[in-house]
Amino acid sequence: MVDDAICFLTAVELAAKVRRRELSAVEIVGAFLDRIDRVNPALNAYVTICSNGALEAARTADAAVRESSGEGLPPLHGVPFSVKDLVYTLGVRTTSGSRIHETFVPAADSRSVARLRASGAILMGKTNTPEFGYKATTENLLFGPTYNPWNLERTPGGSSGGAAAATAAGLSPLSVATDGGGSIRIPASFCGVFGLKPTFGLVPVLPGSGGWKTLSHVGPITRTVRDAAVMLDVMAGADEIDRTSTRRDPASYAAQAARPRTGLRLGYSPDLGFARVEPEVARVVEGALGAFEELGHSIERVQLDLGAARPIFEVVVAAENAGAHRACLEEHRALMDEALVKFVERGLTVPAVDYVAATQRRDELAAALAACFGRYDLLLTPTLPVAAFRMGEPPRQIGGIAVDSLGWIPFTYPFNLTGNPAASVPCGRTAERLPVGLQIVAPRHEDGMVLNLAAQFEEARPWAHLRPEIR
Numbered sequence: 001m002v003d004d005a006i007c008f009l010t011a012v013e014l015a016a017k018v019r020r021r022e023l024s025a026v027e028i029v030g031a032f033l034d035r036i037d038r039v040n041p042a043l044n045a046y047v048t049i050c051s052n053g054a055l056e057a058a059r060t061a062d063a064a065v066r067e068s069s070g071e072g073l074p075p076l077h078g079v080p081f082s083v084k085d086l087v088y089t090l091g092v093r094t095t096s097g098s099r100i101h102e103t104f105v106p107a108a109d110s111r112s113v114a115r116l117r118a119s120g121a122i123l124m125g126k127t128n129t130p131e132f133g134y135k136a137t138t139e140n141l142l143f144g145p146t147y148n149p150w151n152l153e154r155t156p157g158g159s160s161g162g163a164a165a166a167t168a169a170g171l172s173p174l175s176v177a178t179d180g181g182g183s184i185r186i187p188a189s190f191c192g193v194f195g196l197k198p199t200f201g202l203v204p205v206l207p208g209s210g211g212w213k214t215l216s217h218v219g220p221i222t223r224t225v226r227d228a229a230v231m232l233d234v235m236a237g238a239d240e241i242d243r244t245s246t247r248r249d250p251a252s253y254a255a256q257a258a259r260p261r262t263g264l265r266l267g268y269s270p271d272l273g274f275a276r277v278e279p280e281v282a283r284v285v286e287g288a289l290g291a292f293e294e295l296g297h298s299i300e301r302v303q304l305d306l307g308a309a310r311p312i313f314e315v316v317v318a319a320e321n322a323g324a325h326r327a328c329l330e331e332h333r334a335l336m337d338e339a340l341v342k343f344v345e346r347g348l349t350v351p352a353v354d355y356v357a358a359t360q361r362r363d364e365l366a367a368a369l370a371a372c373f374g375r376y377d378l379l380l381t382p383t384l385p386v387a388a389f390r391m392g393e394p395p396r397q398i399g400g401i402a403v404d405s406l407g408w409i410p411f412t413y414p415f416n417l418t419g420n421p422a423a424s425v426p427c428g429r430t431a432e433r434l435p436v437g438l439q440i441v442a443p444r445h446e447d448g449m450v451l452n453l454a455a456q457f458e459e460a461r462p463w464a465h466l467r468p469e470i471r
Helices: 002-009 011-019 025-043 049-069 111-118 161-168 185-191 224-233 253-258 280-287 290-294 309-335 336-349 353-374 414-418 447-460
Strands: 047-048 082-086 122-127 172-180 194-197 215-222 265-268 300-301 380-384 422-429 435-442
Touching: 011 025, 011 224, 025 047, 025 049, 025 082, 025 122, 025 435, 047 161, 047 265, 049 122, 082 161, 111 122, 111 224, 111 422, 122 161, 122 265, 161 172, 161 185, 161 280, 161 336, 172 194, 172 224, 172 422, 185 422, 185 435, 194 224, 215 224, 224 253, 224 447, 253 447, 265 336, 280 290, 280 300, 280 380, 280 422, 280 435, 290 300, 309 353, 309 414, 336 380, 353 380, 353 414, 422 447, 435 447
Parallel strands: 082 122, 082 172, 265 300, 265 380
Antiparallel strands: 047 122, 172 215, 194 215, 194 422, 380 435, 422 435
16 A cells, blocks of 8 residues: 555554554554654644654554454554643653643653553654643744644644644544643644544543643544544543543444434524624535535524623633643743743632632533523534634634634633533635534533534535645
């Protein structure tokens, strides 16, 4: 097989070829290392590449295949994966995109990484993130910016921009990412891949730095829904080390994605009651809605107002960010991104009573969403109101109305507050051929239903065959 063809196989296909001895893990890892060597300099998606460790793991994987004749191997045996540089990796530096932690090497894997390794997956390296994942684009003072593979003048979004760019460009079939306000779904939308923020706690976040304590989710970025479902099957489930982690659905997520549900009641909100959307993006998203009716589901416009999410999120994220990074500010201010410094300082002014009051209003927000799910099985929205913008030039206006830094991510952070599972699926392109995402949201713990509807949409409007021209 030509190396680049290997790199655009799905994780499920790669695992099957390893089991059948049609490809060796060494061949697969070698193909990805070669493509990373050629493509990553232009993208800056990977910031640490585990060449020697990946090849060693591949040789061990191939020995296991020979000994077992391909029988009884774990589900992702021989399949490469990447990990966002916020997530702990045993023996591999984890900088969090910060000069403060430039040489930090964790003494343990995060549970998500440990479970992937136990499933036979092979760590290829760490992907770029803004410092401590604090913003929705991907650049930092340590490694510089990551670029969008569909247009190298555009941002891939963030804060999991390195993960999404690597996935879209054929540098990683499976990518571990995190999402505290949209950080999986934003870059998935901008880069034309699939990204799932699971139910809060479904994938343990520890061991780790523990920032954004009640907002951060760990989840997959992949090119296909099925790959994400298999990945979630491996990563999901409670662990005593993380008290916020929850038990998983006993049914396989891959199996739930594979059996199409019929007659689902879908609600579509074009604005969540408060968001502005660029007309071209709105047209692309609404042009995709007919696919759901063709699949046999009903779809209605929802009168849903989640505008209260913004002031709640502003208080919660500021306080939790400050709590996580106050010590860094006190000891290493000169090494930090100045915008992050201001963010931490703002959080330090939030009174405890305001934080508690915000958590109470957060419960009211969740109740409003729960009432919506009393009428609909799933909620659909645009993932973002804009397509990928030029590096360093976030939109100042959307639909002719002035917006600030939260104004271009209005559809994502409300569901970090409520903890609901939410995914971004590619649903079309702009006139400039930039990807547009559609968001699918479900009641908490109904991750299988999100995956099921996403898989149906993928079957009706496939996207994985689309590849950026970057070579």
